Amino acid sequence: MYLAAEGHNPILPIWQEMVIGSISFILLVIVLLKFVMPRMEAMYQARVDAIEGGLKRAEAAQAEANQLLEQYRAQLAEVRTEAAKIRDDARSDAEGIRQDILAKAREESDRIIAAGKEQLAAERATIVRELRTEVGTLAVDLASKIVGESLADEARRKGTVDRFLSGLESAGAR
C-alpha cells in the first residue's frame, strides 16, 4: 500500500547495492589485510616485547640497586662498630693515662710529704737539742738565784741537769 506506492520496501535490499557493498568491502579487507594489518600485529608484538623487556631490565636494575644498598648498609654498620670500638679504646686509654698520672702525682705527693716529715723531724731534733742546752742553763740560773749561791762544781751541776731532763723526758713519753 503505502510502501508499495513508494516503490521501496526498506527491508528488501537493492541488489546493485549488495554487489557494490560486497566488492568494495572485500577490496577494503584485501588491501588492509595484505598491507597494513600484518605490520600492525608485528608492531604490537614488538611493543609488547619492548615493554616487557624494559620491565625486566628495570627489575634487574632494581635488584642490583637493592643489593648495593644492602652492601652499603652492611659496610656502614661495620664502620659504626669500628668507630665505637675506637672510641671505647680511646676512652680506656685516656682512663689509663689518667690513672697513671694520678698514681704518679700521688707518689710525688707522698714523697714530698715524706721529705717534709723527715725535715720536720730533723728540725725538731735540733730544736730539742738546743732547747735542752738552753733549758739547762736557764734552770741552773734559776736554781742559783733561788738557792742564793753558785753551784761552782760544773761536773756535779751537769750531772744534776741531765738527770733532771731525762726524768722529764721519760715522764713526757709516758
Place this chain on the structure above:
Amino acid sequence: MSGQLVVAQGLPWPPRVADFYPPHVAGPWVTKFGIMVWLAVALLIIFFMLAYRNPKLVPGKAQWAAESVYGLVRDNIAREQMGNAGIRFAPYFTVLFSFILLTNLFAIVPGLQISPNSHIAFPIVLAAISYAMYNYIGVRKHGLGGYLKKSLILPGVPWPMHFLLIPIEFLQNFVVRPVTLALRLFANLFAGHLLLLVFTIGGFVMLSSDSIFVQATSVFSFAMAIVMTFFEALVAVLQAYVFVTLSANYIGTSLADDH
C-alpha cells in the same frame, strides 16, 4: 496544511521511507549510497596506509589512532570473546569495525547526513560474511557432521526433548543469528536517521507556522535534534562494537570444543 508547508519550505513532511532513497546520480550503479561506501573504503585505505606507512615503536598521532582501534578490537573484542585463538581474527575484525564505524558516522557528517547502513543491503553483506565465516570455520574444525551435531544437539538433555530442541537450535544458529545481525545494524541506523529528520524538519515546519507560540516551541525541536546527533554518534560506535562482538562470539562458538 502539510501540503502547504512542503510547498512553502521545500521540505517533505512528515519524513517518509522515500527520504531514504534519493534519486540516482547516474543509474542504479552510481547512487549516493554507493558513492558513500566507496568513499568509506577509500578513506579507510588512505588512513591506514598513511598511518602505517612508516610505523615506529613509539607511535605518532595517526599511528597511535590506528593502533588504538586495532588494540580495542584485538584485546577487548577478539580476545575477550574467543580467547587467544581470536588474535588471528583481529585484523579482519579491525577492518570490519572501522568500516561499520565510519559508515555509521556518515549519518551525522554534514553533507552526507545518512549512513549507508540504513539501506539493508550493506548490513546484509557484512552479516553474510560473518555467517559464512563462522559456519566455514566450524565445519573445518569439527567436520560437517561434528559441527551440525555440536550446533544442534544440546548435551545432557533427555532424548525426547530433542524433537523440540533441534528445530529451536537450528533456527537459533542458522537463521536468527545472521538475520538479527543484519537487522540490528540496519534498524538502528534507519531509526536514527528518522529521528534526526523528525526533529530537524519538524523544527523548520514549526518555525514556518502561523502561531508565534508554535514558532517559539521549535527551539526545543532543534535542541532535540542536537541531542539526537550526539546520541547517534554513540549509537554509531555502539552498533559497530556490537556487530563485531557478536561476530567474534559466533566464530568463537564454532571454534569451541564443547557446546
